[in-house]
Amino acid sequence: MTMRLSNQMLSRNTLGDLTKVSNQLYNTQRKMSSGKEITKPSDDPFGTTRAVTGRRDLEEINQLQKNVDDASAFQGVTEVALSRITDVVQRARELLVQGASDSNGAAERASIAKEINQLIETAKTEGNASYAGRYIFSGTATTTRPYAVGGTDAYAGDAGNIVRTIGPGVSIPVNVRGADFLGGDPTVTQPDGLLLTTLRDISAHLTGGTAADANALRTTDLQNLDRNLDNITSIRATVGATTNRLETATARLRELQEASSNNLSKVEDADMAKTLTDFSLQQAVYQSALKTGANIVQNSLLDFLR
Amino acid sequence: MTQISTFFGLQQTLRGLLAHQRALDVTGHNITNANTEGYSRQDAVMAAATPYDIEAGLLVDGGGAMLGGGVDIQAFRRIRDGFLDLQYRAQNMKLGEYTGTSDALEQVEQGLSEPGENGIAAQLDKFWSAWSAVANNPENLATRQNLVEQARILSGSIKDLDARVTTIENQVNAEYASVTGPNGDVKSMADEIAKLNGAIKFAVADGDQPNDLYDRRDVLLDKLSSLAQVSVTDLGNGAISVNFGDAATPLVNDATVTWPQTLTNPGGKLGALLQLTAPLVPVPPSTTPGTLESYRADLNAFAKKVADDVNLLHNPGGTGTNFFTYGAPGTEAASLTVNVAATGVRYATGTASGSNDIAIAIAKLRGGAGDQQYQALVARIGSDVRNTDRLESSASTLAGAINDRRQSTSGVSMDEEMTNLIKFQRGYQASARAMNTVDEMLDQLINRTGRVGL
Numbered sequence: 001m002t003m004r005l006s007n008q009m010l011s012r013n014t015l016g017d018l019t020k021v022s023n024q025l026y027n028t029q030r031k032m033s034s035g036k037e038i039t040k041p042s043d044d045p046f047g048t049t050r051a052v053t054g055r056r057d058l059e060e061i062n063q064l065q066k067n068v069d070d071a072s073a074f075q076g077v078t079e080v081a082l083s084r085i086t087d088v089v090q091r092a093r094e095l096l097v098q099g100a101s102d103s104n105g106a107a108e109r110a111s112i113a114k115e116i117n118q119l120i121e122t123a124k125t126e127g128n129a130s131y132a133g134r135y136i137f138s139g140t141a142t143t144t145r146p147y148a149v150g151g152t153d154a155y156a157g158d159a160g161n162i163v164r165t166i167g168p169g170v171s172i173p174v175n176v177r178g179a180d181f182l183g184g185d186p187t188v189t190q191p192d193g194l195l196l197t198t199l200r201d202i203s204a205h206l207t208g209g210t211a212a213d214a215n216a217l218r219t220t221d222l223q224n225l226d227r228n229l230d231n232i233t234s235i236r237a238t239v240g241a242t243t244n245r246l247e248t249a250t251a252r253l254r255e256l257q258e259a260s261s262n263n264l265s266k267v268e269d270a271d272m273a274k275t276l277t278d279f280s281l282q283q284a285v286y287q288s289a290l291k292t293g294a295n296i297v298q299n300s301l302l303d304f305l306r
Numbered sequence: 307m308t309q310i311s312t313f314f315g316l317q318q319t320l321r322g323l324l325a326h327q328r329a330l331d332v333t334g335h336n337i338t339n340a341n342t343e344g345y346s347r348q349d350a351v352m353a354a355a356t357p358y359d360i361e362a363g364l365l366v367d368g369g370g371a372m373l374g375g376g377v378d379i380q381a382f383r384r385i386r387d388g389f390l391d392l393q394y395r396a397q398n399m400k401l402g403e404y405t406g407t408s409d410a411l412e413q414v415e416q417g418l419s420e421p422g423e424n425g426i427a428a429q430l431d432k433f434w435s436a437w438s439a440v441a442n443n444p445e446n447l448a449t450r451q452n453l454v455e456q457a458r459i460l461s462g463s464i465k466d467l468d469a470r471v472t473t474i475e476n477q478v479n480a481e482y483a484s485v486t487g488p489n490g491d492v493k494s495m496a497d498e499i500a501k502l503n504g505a506i507k508f509a510v511a512d513g514d515q516p517n518d519l520y521d522r523r524d525v526l527l528d529k530l531s532s533l534a535q536v537s538v539t540d541l542g543n544g545a546i547s548v549n550f551g552d553a554a555t556p557l558v559n560d561a562t563v564t565w566p567q568t569l570t571n572p573g574g575k576l577g578a579l580l581q582l583t584a585p586l587v588p589v590p591p592s593t594t595p596g597t598l599e600s601y602r603a604d605l606n607a608f609a610k611k612v613a614d615d616v617n618l619l620h621n622p623g624g625t626g627t628n629f630f631t632y633g634a635p636g637t638e639a640a641s642l643t644v645n646v647a648a649t650g651v652r653y654a655t656g657t658a659s660g661s662n663d664i665a666i667a668i669a670k671l672r673g674g675a676g677d678q679q680y681q682a683l684v685a686r687i688g689s690d691v692r693n694t695d696r697l698e699s700s701a702s703t704l705a706g707a708i709n710d711r712r713q714s715t716s717g718v719s720m721d722e723e724m725t726n727l728i729k730f731q732r733g734y735q736a737s738a739r740a741m742n743t744v745d746e747m748l749d750q751l752i753n754r755t756g757r758v759g760l
Contacts, residue, residue, distance in 0.1 A: 003710075003714050004714045004715070004717075004719065004722075005714065005719060006347075006713045006714065006716075006717020006718055006719045007340050007341070007717065007718055007719060007720050008340070008341065008713055008717050008718070009710055009713040009714065009717055012706075012709075012713075013706075013710065016706060038421060040415055040416070040418075040420075040688075040691075041415055041418060041420055041421075041684050041685070041687055041688025041691065042412075042415055042687075042688045042689075042691035042692040042695060043688075044688075045684075045685045045686075045688030045689040045692060046685065048420060048421055048684055048685060048688050049681050049682075049684065049685045051421035052420060052421055052425075052427045052681050052684060053673075053681065055421065055427065055428065055431065056427065056430075056431050056672065056673060056677065059428075059431035059432070059434075059435060060431070060434070060435075060672055060673070062435075063434075063435040063438045063439075063669075064438075066438070066439070066442065067438060067441075067442055070442045070443075132443070133445060133446075134445055134659075134660060138660075139658070139660070140654075140656070140658035140659070140660040140661040141658050141659060141660065142445055142658070142659045142660030143445060143659040143660075144659075158658055160656065160658050160660070160661050162660050162661075162662075163441075163662065163663070163666060164441070164442065165438065165441065165666055165669065165670070169670065171666055175660075268421060300720045300721055300724070301720065301721040301724040301725065302720060302724055305724060305728075
């Protein structure tokens with residue numbers, strides 16, 4: 001059946017179709033100008049939750065990267081301080097071997113003892129190393145100076161671990177406590193056989209002058225110093241391992257960041273090639289709709305009657 | 307032999323002239339109303355006039371006959387299909403409902419500003435990062451200051467969204483009140499329908515057909531149908547009774563208007579407005595909350611969850627200071643407040659300056675239940691808007707299609723009216739020509755007969 005067409009129908013339908021096409025054009029234009037496939041949740045409710053999750057992941061990764069950077073810097077300062085303390089131990093060993101030799105008299109030994117005492121202060125100064133205003137060997141008591149240079153050898157820090165989160169749900173301790181290699185922990189029975197007491201012993205034995213002192217210099221003191229060197233080396237190995245782990249974490253976070261950015265972009269960003277194609281198609285449709293609309297509405301039998 | 311009046315032909319052609327003149331009038335009426343809203347085209351129904359009955363003696367064998375007397379206008383017909391009106395109003399009611407709903411929900415959606423840099427999700431991300439920053443630098447008061455600022459921004463964003471929902475609810479309530487109020491659309495349309503009922507009844511009693519009054523009444527019914535479900539009963543005398551939504555008494559009955567009345571589930575736009583703002587009754591859960599209220603409930607649950615989770619870690623055992631505070635159930639989002647200053651932020655259970663266990667634990671809440679509740683709310687609002695948009699557009703298409711069919715029946719077509727114009731003009735001319743012929747014939751008889759030899 002042929003439908004009877006009234007004038008209102010023609011104009012209304014033409015207008016309705018034009019509105020529809022221009023709405024599509026508007027949406028496509030919004031996509032193009034914002035570069036986003038999703039500009040509001042109703043564009044794609046599921047995609048929106050994915051976009052929100054994607055942004056959260058990215059923010060988390062950025063924050064984790066900051067955590068890792070902080071932890072790495074902490075490790076760097078620790079490593080420098082430990083390497084200096086290693087130098088101290090090696091210098092002390094040279095002096096000890098020299099002082100233990102029978103060819104030295106009391107005066108020479110006293111001057112060697114003086115240098116050993118200087119080395120003790122150097123070790124304590126390194127033990128007070130700080131990063132960004134925090135004492136790094138002080139446990140979690142980061143605002144307390146762990147060793148009193150020129151004073152007693154007591155460790156003033158605490159036993160706490162400084163923890164940084166370096167991955168989703170992954171937290172690692174990043175600090176080394178001075179009490180673990182320099183010694184002087186008041187909660188441990190003294191002497192604890194760690195670096196400071198060992199150096200103090202050596203200094204005492206050098207100035208003691210008895211046969212027992214000389215014997216101790218050659219035997220127990222040398223053994224103790226070697227043990228401390230081993231201890232520090234092993235602590236440095238741990239720090240090195242942590243640094244490696246942080247580097248791995250950084251690399252992994254970079255990959256995650258790239259993947260998350262890609263995912264977010266896939267969900268959220270407009271496919272420009274497709275959007276542009278859609279746009280020119282819709283524009284063509286709109287123009288032809290305008291043209292036909294103008295013709296349909298204009299023409300009637302009226303035009304042909306005299 | 308029965309005689310027929312000499313002037314019979316004049317009378318007959320006169321009828322032709324008059325009938326065509328009336329038909330031209332109707333055509334003119336149609337043309338002028340081509341763009342009038344709700345106008346139904348009219349049609350002058352022509353029929354052969356009652357024949358002149360000659361009982362006997364007309365024919366050669368003495369038999370009678372019926373002699374055609376010309377043409378008469380039988381009626382001015384209004385061309386309209388009442389069934390299409392019913393269909394249109396049912397669809398228009400749905401369109402009104404979905405349009406009302408989607409207008410309000412789209413405003414909520416805009417308030418979310420998701421996905422983006424300014425939404426609550428982004429503020430929440432930054433809030434958790436601020437805790438991480440405190441964990442990295444617990445000795446520094448500035449990081450805690452930044453955390454407190456970020457927490458205030460977050461609670462401010464949550465409050466803003468809640469306030470936006472409230473504003474939209476107020477707008478919706480105000481719109482309902484204004485449409486249904488004493489000077490509102492419902493009342494004024496009902497009054498006009500009642501007035502038209504009176505005029506139509508009067509005309510019908512006189513035997514007239516008040517086509518244009520019917521049209522005006524139908525337009526009003528169409529408009530009412532977008533507000534709520536409308537059902538019409540014909541009272542038989544031209545007047546109608548109109549039931550509106552689920553109101554107990556007919557809105558209009560003949561000339562009586564009963565308004566205001568209580569509506570609970572009227573359908574149409576008013577139904578949508580009521581449904582949007584239906585209050586949430588938490589204990590006992592006796593009614594389904596309106597859409598906007600259920601959003602608010604979700605927002606409250608989210609605010610409470612985030613605050614509780616943070617507080618639990620910030621203030622283990624509950625003896626210290628909570629990080630967030632909030633008010634009575636149902637107002638959590640609106641009353642979410644940061645309860646601590648930078649110096650009061652607890653970032654570790656111990657007192658050591660470098661420990662950060664609490665800050666680390668709170669930073670780990672990122673992506674947890676609170677985040678997910680908010681995400682679910684965003685997804686829910688998104689799907690609701692998408693659904694109502696889709697329903698709105700399909701109702702609009704259907705209403706448009708039915709309206710097209712109605713227009714196809716009742717609408718004025720210029721081409722058709724132009725054709726009619728020519729047709730009736732020619733009919734008028736031909737009738738005049740016929741009359742002219744009779745006139746010439748009579749001239750022959752009267753002026754030239756019996757003058758032989760003059």
